[in-house]
Amino acid sequence: MNIFLLGSDQRIVRAARVSFAKDEQVQIERDIKLIRYLLENRHSSPFEHVVVAFESSEDFWLDLLRRVKNPTFQAYFDGKFIWLNLRNIINALDYIPQKVMHTLKERLPATYAVIKGEEVNGYSTDKAYIREKRETSSGFIALVDSLELDSPMDYYTFVVECPIFVARQWFRHRFGSYNEVSRRYVSYEPSFYIPAYLRKQAKHNKQASLDQPIDEPWNSQFLEKIGFYIKELNKLYLQMVEKEVAKEIARGILPQFMKTRFYWTVPRISLDNFISLRIHESAQKEIREFALAIKEMVGYKEWDKTMRL
Secondary structure: OOEEEEOOHHHHHHHHHHHHOOOOOOOHHHHHHHHHHHHHOOOOHHHHHOEEEEEOOHHHHHHHHHHOOOOOOOOEEOOOEEEEEHHHHHOOHHHOOHHHHHHHHHHOHHHHHHHHOOOOOOOOOOOOOOOEEEEEOOEEEEEEEEEOOOOOOOEEEEEEEEEHHHHHHHOOOOOOEEEEOOOOOOOOOOOEOOOOOOEEEOOOOOOOEEEEEOOOOHHHHHHHHHHHHHHHHHHHHHHHHHOOOOHHHHHHHOOOOEEEEEEEEEEHHHHHHHHHHHOOOOOOHHHHHHHHHHHHHHOOOOHHHHOOO
16 A cells, blocks of 8 residues: 655644744654644644545545544545545544554654554654745745645645735635634734835726836825835834733734735645636736746646636
């Protein structure tokens, strides 16, 4: 049986710690405690950034779907491999082949031990924080990892920094897993994106823009005001936090130009859908730049064309 795995013990921790903007840290003892905490308190989303693919049959896949009595359980079959993220494996432990469990024990020693209630004797880490990175006008996107088996379910993990308004468009692509910095937890001084110029509204597309600046002096005057208000709102935010206003309330005044950071683990069929929709000329320039950067890094394989919607 061929078995492949995307991720590590550290990947789970990174996806959890990004909420606190501390995903670059490695503190093994604390990391293991965090994995245990996540599992015991049912904070399940970080486990979705580990993905397993194992060779199997359609009959086994259908039997697995029938036997797991959990309406949230998801497993995908591409004709050769069954694909599950770790969250779904945890919900189907009694039915996962022993060879797959042995691979988990080897590749995720800490997480496996925590799941099984055993003593932890190892901890796996990512080979690198990122493999490849692209800058855009409003942020960056970096490839963390990939699992490619020439399947529509090939998986990729990215870390992205972008303005809030770009992230909210991004999260409309639902077939994938996200974990994001939370301003409920962090109070460090935020960074902001200010465009080089203010684009004109398109005349025949209510949601699009023309890639040309509005007339002067309005372009310069508005950009100056944007910079002024961002500075003042940021100053007010920091003052409120200093005076013990709850971060979850104080964050409400921060504008959508503020940058956020998130992890995105996504199957190829959904990634291709993102690329084809977001490189279109009608897509917003900022997110189009990200889609083009993704295409440069991992290509576009047209699996989305097999979908009707």
